Amino acid sequence: MSQTMTDFADVACGVIERWAARHHPEASNFRWVAQAPAQDWGYDPPAWTRAISEIQRDFERRIGFAIPLPPAEKRKTADFTLLKTHYLLVRKAETKSGQTVLKALL
Secondary structure: OOOOOOOHHHHHHHHHHHHHHHHOHHHOOOHHHHOOHHHHHOOOHHHHHHHHHHHHHHHHHHHOOOOOOOHHHHHHHHHOOHHHHHHHHHHHHHHHHOOOHHHHHO
């Protein structure tokens, strides 16, 4: 019996794309990848913490389990490009689930 693997990268892309379309339409269609929320949109730590929490909740809802993303780590992502934040979400989901790309290839 084969186990279906969740493509965390696709899910993270979709979640961030939907968030960008709602909050920063000029960055939709994947123009968000190079945007850093603090630098490019002027997010302060509390505002970004709310935004990344919204992204995280949607990501978790779509993958079916919670990932650890403490408040200090959320605040740090305000200075990252959203592509790096995407990577962080994917990596945390892979680690928690044990579904890493290398394991999927075996």
